[in-house]
Amino acid sequence: MNFVSWSFVILFTVVMAGRLLFGRRKTGDAFIWFTIVASTVFIMWHVPAYLGIMLATITIDYTAARVMDGAPRDWPWRKAVLGSSIAANLLLLGFFKYSDFALTSVARLLNLFGLSVQVPRLDLILPIGISFYTFGSMSYTIDVYRGRLRAIRNFRDFYYFVAFFPHLVAGPIVRAGQFFYQFARPRRLRLVVFNRAAYLIIRGVFLKMVCADNIARAVNIYWNDAGTRKCIETPLAGAGYSGNLILLALLFSAQIFCDFEGYTSIARGLAYLMGYRFPINFRWPYIASTFSDFWQRWHITLSTWLRDYLYVPLCGDLRRRIAVSRAYVSIFAVMLLAGLWHGAAITFVCWGAIHGTALVLERVLRMDSPNRRAGLRIGWFFVVQAAAMLALIFFRSQSMTAALGFIHNIADLSFGPINAEIAVACLFLIPPVAMHLNGFLEERGIAPSMTRYTQAALAAAMFFGILTAHGESTEFLYFQF
Amino acid sequence: MTRPSKEAKCVILFGAVFALLTAGWQLVPRSIAGRFRPLVAEATVPPSSEWYLGNFTSQVEQFAVYDNLDGEADALKHADVLFVGDSLILFALQNQPMLQHFFGERGMRYFFLAFSAEADEIFPERIVRKFNLHPKWVIVDADDFFGMAPSPAASKAMAFGRFEGWKHRFETETSFTVQRAIHRIFPYFGMPQWDFHPQWIWYRSKTDGIMWLAGARGNAKGVRDTPAENAVWREARAGSFRSGELQAAEKFRNELESRGVRLALTWTPPNPGTNAGHLASELQVPLIATETRGLSTVDGKHLDRGSSARFTASFLAHFDKVLGNCGSKTNVICD
Numbered sequence: 001m002n003f004v005s006w007s008f009v010i011l012f013t014v015v016m017a018g019r020l021l022f023g024r025r026k027t028g029d030a031f032i033w034f035t036i037v038a039s040t041v042f043i044m045w046h047v048p049a050y051l052g053i054m055l056a057t058i059t060i061d062y063t064a065a066r067v068m069d070g071a072p073r074d075w076p077w078r079k080a081v082l083g084s085s086i087a088a089n090l091l092l093l094g095f096f097k098y099s100d101f102a103l104t105s106v107a108r109l110l111n112l113f114g115l116s117v118q119v120p121r122l123d124l125i126l127p128i129g130i131s132f133y134t135f136g137s138m139s140y141t142i143d144v145y146r147g148r149l150r151a152i153r154n155f156r157d158f159y160y161f162v163a164f165f166p167h168l169v170a171g172p173i174v175r176a177g178q179f180f181y182q183f184a185r186p187r188r189l190r191l192v193v194f195n196r197a198a199y200l201i202i203r204g205v206f207l208k209m210v211c212a213d214n215i216a217r218a219v220n221i222y223w224n225d226a227g228t229r230k231c232i233e234t235p236l237a238g239a240g241y242s243g244n245l246i247l248l249a250l251l252f253s254a255q256i257f258c259d260f261e262g263y264t265s266i267a268r269g270l271a272y273l274m275g276y277r278f279p280i281n282f283r284w285p286y287i288a289s290t291f292s293d294f295w296q297r298w299h300i301t302l303s304t305w306l307r308d309y310l311y312v313p314l315c316g317d318l319r320r321r322i323a324v325s326r327a328y329v330s331i332f333a334v335m336l337l338a339g340l341w342h343g344a345a346i347t348f349v350c351w352g353a354i355h356g357t358a359l360v361l362e363r364v365l366r367m368d369s370p371n372r373r374a375g376l377r378i379g380w381f382f383v384v385q386a387a388a389m390l391a392l393i394f395f396r397s398q399s400m401t402a403a404l405g406f407i408h409n410i411a412d413l414s415f416g417p418i419n420a421e422i423a424v425a426c427l428f429l430i431p432p433v434a435m436h437l438n439g440f441l442e443e444r445g446i447a448p449s450m451t452r453y454t455q456a457a458l459a460a461a462m463f464f465g466i467l468t469a470h471g472e473s474t475e476f477l478y479f480q481f
Numbered sequence: 482m483t484r485p486s487k488e489a490k491c492v493i494l495f496g497a498v499f500a501l502l503t504a505g506w507q508l509v510p511r512s513i514a515g516r517f518r519p520l521v522a523e524a525t526v527p528p529s530s531e532w533y534l535g536n537f538t539s540q541v542e543q544f545a546v547y548d549n550l551d552g553e554a555d556a557l558k559h560a561d562v563l564f565v566g567d568s569l570i571l572f573a574l575q576n577q578p579m580l581q582h583f584f585g586e587r588g589m590r591y592f593f594l595a596f597s598a599e600a601d602e603i604f605p606e607r608i609v610r611k612f613n614l615h616p617k618w619v620i621v622d623a624d625d626f627f628g629m630a631p632s633p634a635a636s637k638a639m640a641f642g643r644f645e646g647w648k649h650r651f652e653t654e655t656s657f658t659v660q661r662a663i664h665r666i667f668p669y670f671g672m673p674q675w676d677f678h679p680q681w682i683w684y685r686s687k688t689d690g691i692m693w694l695a696g697a698r699g700n701a702k703g704v705r706d707t708p709a710e711n712a713v714w715r716e717a718r719a720g721s722f723r724s725g726e727l728q729a730a731e732k733f734r735n736e737l738e739s740r741g742v743r744l745a746l747t748w749t750p751p752n753p754g755t756n757a758g759h760l761a762s763e764l765q766v767p768l769i770a771t772e773t774r775g776l777s778t779v780d781g782k783h784l785d786r787g788s789s790a791r792f793t794a795s796f797l798a799h800f801d802k803v804l805g806n807c808g809s810k811t812n813v814i815c816d
Contacts, residue, residue: 006655007648045648047641125640191488214672221678424675456491460498467663469670472538473656 001045025186026275042165050127065144069151101344129169140176166271172281173301187275197272204265206462212258213471218425227405284439290368332356354391517668524696535685540634544646547638560592566622571692572783573749593690602733604635624752628726679780699780771795
């Protein structure tokens with residue numbers, strides 16, 4: 001189910017009615033069961049049978065955690081239990097997400113050796129949110145293994161955590177440790193909570209429906225031709241295609257931010273109405289001055305997940321000095337896997353490789369040091385943002401040929417008049433740019449934080465914007481992951 | 482009297498700013514305000530429940546037919562002639578009274594198995610198999626048709642079950658109703674109001690699948706006149722098919738032949754008909770070659786109502802000849 005859909009409006013209205021009628025403290029059994037039913041409807045709305053896949057993940061991780069928690073720390077099978085649970089999760093994820101990619105890759109490899117192999121495509125429908133709930137659930141078993149969490153005794157409570165609909169489909173990736181301390185805390189729905197949540201929801205819907213969806217219209221029309229000769233030859237792209245393509249890449253950077261941050265903002269608002277706080281997922285990524293700063297601002301819950309559950313084990317004990325080369329290899333490997341997490345395509349791997357290379361290069365050149373001269377830091381900021389935009393060209397393109405064609409067409413440096421449609425779409429860049437600018441000024445203490453009154457006035461303006469400038473609603477980009 | 486709390490003041494402020502913006506717009510002169518009315522606010526609604534919303538920001542029609550949401554399959558099963566193609570044929574043959582009269586006189590029934598953005602034979606073939614259809618004729622608008630990929634809507638309809646179709650229709654119809662209500666008061670500044678791409682809203686008949694245009698926007702243009710009958714395909718260059726096009730067309734013809742169905746090809750302006758003509762000659766099936774001059778479109782691509790009526794008359798006259806030639810023959814080659 002999509003947050004920006006009428007079916008969700010109906011479902012959430014029913015949930016809120018339940019919250020007001022018998023879930024005022026949000027911890028009562030009746031409301032928990034009611035929310036479980038709502039979450040189950042939410043996931044079954046996509047493909048009803050896929051509830052079974054989520055149930056399999058939940059059962060495996062619940063059982064593994066119980067077994068590990070009940071056993072002494074020196075029990076020799078602890079690692080095997082964790083390994084089995086992780087393997088089962090990755091197998092499910094891999095089967096649905098990477099089967100076709102693996103099959104075609106093997107076929108291509110065999111073709112290279114002169115063996116002509118035709119592999120049929122499985123074309124499986126990806127269970128909605130599988131990448132997100134699998135990571136959330138896996139983090140729980142790893143934390144129990146590490147002794148940071150006690151296993152949850154009640155299966156219902158664990159199901160509630162994994163299936164909780166505000167974070168189910170596209171994050172933020174909420175860890176058990178961030179969720180369960182709130183589980184038993186009563187949180188009444190007071191006006192202050194309602195206002196804060198309404199602001200987050202309106203802001204999210206505005207970013208999605210006004211900014212992302214309107215920008216998407218121009219991006220979707222021109223992107224597929226952008227990497228071809230057609231882009232140069234069609235009158236719409238015109239003589240100045242390089243400038244238009246740079247704008248198109250810029251538009252997509254804004255679209256993906258508005259789309260994903262919009263979703264996260266709605267999810268945080270919904271969770272807040274239901275009595276839970278979710279972690280933030282974005283902190284104005286396009287003002288990041290270094291690559292490491294970028295990853296502390298972009299999809300924060302994924303980057304911290306990768307750091308804690310992938311980078312740290314790859315590097316070993318961080319309290320000891322580790323070989324620099326090992327750290328570099330680990331960073332690169334983690335970023336490649338981050339790319340692959342997004343989807344089974346070489347373009348995503350390339351996106352990860354660009355970020356991995358950039359992070360390593362930054363460390364080698366010590367460009368992340370605050371002692372660098374101001375001029376150099378400003379110059380590096382532009383390098384960071386240009387590289388992030390370049391990586392997104394691979395992220396959005398259907399194939400490597402298309403992505404390289406896109407870059408090649410930019411490199412022609414043929415500048416001329418800007419396509420009128422792309423120019424109009426650039427108007428929808430104003431809100432995200434203003435938000436980033438405000439974030440920049442707030443972070444540096446130049447502008448004060450927004451007051452509640454400012455937020456209320458802004459929410460009203462954004463609500464007016466939603467009614468008057470909504471795009472033609474499309475699915476959230478991160479639904480496909 | 483107690484003072485409102487800080488949070489209550491926020492709610493009041495929200496309401497005040499929103500009311501101010503809404504009232505402010507009402508003060509804008511009508512001549513300016515009128516420019517910001519979206520197509521949905523201007524769309525007309527068909528007179529009876531025989532029609533369903535087929536296309537509004539996304540396509541419902543593929544789901545409606547494939548999932549038999551309104552009993553379209555019953556009409557499909559009883560049809561003697563199926564029209565297959567994309568939006569071009571829907572616009573070109575939108576005159577229901579003319580079609581009803583023509584087919585009614587001959588004791589035949591027709592159904593439009595054509596869909597927006599659906600220039601491929603895979604989806605109609607799946608429907609023919611799914612409902613085990615045995616019409617007498619299938620007429621394909623064949624210019625740039627065979628060997629292409631199904632549309633996203635058709636792919637989704639084929640991959641998911643009936644539930645998906647029902648959800649998709651619910652979302653589209655609710656959006657349509659809500660947006661019509663909202664834009665009676667509020668203006669519209671979204672991208673579709675500014676860009677130059679054609680926009681349509683149309684309904685489809687549950688009984689014959691014909692399109693009922695509720696609203697269209699685009700730059701109206703004339704159509705270059707089509708040359709004399711059959712001249713186009715004679716001029717067609719041999720071997721000018723796209724990769725896999727001829728094979729896909731042959732497979733489609735064979736599937737129909739195995740069901741005792743006759744295939745005929747046609748084309749709709751502004752397409753030149755070269756592709757259709759050459760394919761008909763390769764497949765040895767009749768070509769319904771229309772000849773109409775001075776046609777015009779609503780958006781440079783799709784015929785307007787007036788042109789559609791003229792095109793339909795020409796099309797039916799030529800189809801009548803094909804029927805005459807082939808009526809009693811078992812061989813599908815009837816020229």
